[in-house]
Amino acid sequence: MAKAVTIQEVAALAGVSTSTVSNLLNGRISRMSAATRARIELAMSQLGYQANHAARQLKTGQSPIIGLVIPSVANPFWGAFVQAVEEAAMARGYQVLLGNGGRDPRREQRYAESLWSHGVRGVIFGSSPLSLDYILRLVERGLHVMVFDRRLHEGDTVMDGISVDNRVGGYLATRHLLDLGHRRIGFLSGPLRTSSRLERLEGYRNALIDAEIRHDPALIWVGESPTGAGDVEGAEIGRTGARALLSAEHPPTGLVAINDLYALGAYAGAHDLGFRIPEDVSIVGFDDITMADMANPPLTTIKQPIDSMMQSAVGTLIDRLEGTRSGPAHVVTVPIEIVVRNSTAQPGSRPYRPD
Amino acid sequence: MAKAVTIQEVAALAGVSTSTVSNLLNGRISRMSAATRARIELAMSQLGYQANHAARQLKTGQSPIIGLVIPSVANPFWGAFVQAVEEAAMARGYQVLLGNGGRDPRREQRYAESLWSHGVRGVIFGSSPLSLDYILRLVERGLHVMVFDRRLHEGDTVMDGISVDNRVGGYLATRHLLDLGHRRIGFLSGPLRTSSRLERLEGYRNALIDAEIRHDPALIWVGESPTGAGDVEGAEIGRTGARALLSAEHPPTGLVAINDLYALGAYAGAHDLGFRIPEDVSIVGFDDITMADMANPPLTTIKQPIDSMMQSAVGTLIDRLEGTRSGPAHVVTVPIEIVVRNSTAQPGSRPYRPD
């Protein structure tokens, strides 16, 4: 096992003290002459020096790692989410330590503790049912937290947050169906344990109210997830729900699904019953995962711009870690849009083509 | 920022030396009386002691983190892969540090170096084009490597490996189509940069040879990926490829896709051209991702048992890290099976139902 190159070997080769090498490493270049600096840099590259993060962390209490706690990487949406975070973090020289929370608060708490003991001081939480006071305790301890998809109000909390306006999303999806002429619209979801899901439902309700359609509770289907995670089984739940809703006496002609996985599951459920999409039933999803465009028919859905969201989220988190940013919680809400494809049409008709 | 509890605070409260606390922490319980042990444990829980991994790592050179380098988490197969690794690692008290290699050797190398400097001494590589000698260099340095989906021969290398027999997989997929009566069978892939892909192709060829069908190079479509990653765009490539293959003068009646994403993309391509699945063209995939079962029609595919594979892989990697296992490279090949759903049927016929 080859020994790692240390700062003192570099110092010895360059003929300076370890302090000077450390100064260079930490950007305090004003404290040395250009010649010295060049000598050190030469020595570093000759020896192939690689900083020892453990030692550095022991001293500073910081490590260039950000934690990421999400419900489940097995869901393609979260896969893309992780990808986006990872990319943004890497651009700033940070690594990502991953945790699957499985929407289980206890497990998320365990992760957070473990992350802390690894010297991680910045964590991004995906959509989660974490109780606010638990996060708060972590924040008091010095952890920087960035929350995705949880409703926060500016000044209301000490945490930064980023999300799409889920209410608007739910409204847009429902509104699109309404504009097409649908009157009976179903809502398909799994356990409503996160604020984002509740907000999407709220948007759905508001759209119906604005269209002066009486609310029918029988049209809202909230599936139970056996494991409680409600992610991998999303498609399965969507399928079951679509079957339940469509086999009712007065089936809906349009379905708003809580996310694309549910929507794609609803495709299967509709097919099981012999319904064609969109001729017999229109379906709209949420997220715009890659598969949405490949599905048959391509899925109309609400798009979340995760790449840009995560770039911003990771940016402000790292700014906080590095002390560049301080001050009150920064809460951003990103505009959202519907992308219309071919899973929606006028009730009992041929596909609706956007142009 | 609350100070972390250290081993000496625990020692002070329990009235022992730090050495004794350390001994307890490291399982050397034979070196102390039951009473002392109980006092220390009480003190630890009273203070809420959490070990500082940085300090420990600085001393021991080890850290309870395993690295995971995969092409792209955005692909649902790799998402499930990460999930499986994470679960297995967590059960042993390890965390996972993630890296998206993007099938780019330079980037993978950068990751590996970075992982090393974080004290990570065990890494799992997903399917990758890494040159063997580069990995070898890492191994010499003391890194324990576990390679997924790369063909290794027992005794041939110093690295552990796990994979499915991709040749058999390609054979099984092709054979299934042959058994159904297909004679013109296309092969759909992206860049053949990994051994697993080449092996699947080999299996396809062998099946045709065994069936005494003359090999027609026009039936093999190898797409180019614009970014080189060939993952996110898998479905897109599959779509293009299916269109190319199916619009030929003598189109194939069956298609073997390099993985499920390509297969699902091929669904879209076939539809673009007005082909029905499986009546006009049969399609078989590889991996058995969650969406395979939800697709319309449900996809016949070769299943990779990733959960059990990763449990074994993580197990032997950690055994190596902890010194429990040593000796020659451990290469395991896991049996594979085809799961027949409704995307395959006899040529020009109604769906084939397994029972």
Add this chain to the structure above:
DNA sequence: ATCCTTTAGTGTATCGTTCTACCAAGACCG
């Protein structure tokens, strides 16, 4: 009473960096 073992611990150097002091030597000023 002496010597040897065993039990139950402890003292302390060490891992690789950082960072607060501190300092030497020249430049500048009046």
Add this chain to the structure above:
DNA sequence: CGGTCTTGGTAGAACGATACACTAAAGGAT
């Protein structure tokens, strides 16, 4: 010429846990 800055460094004590090398006390054998 003495004093004060400025520039370009250096010394060395941390950070928290580990593990090697000890040892004090008690028990057993002779």
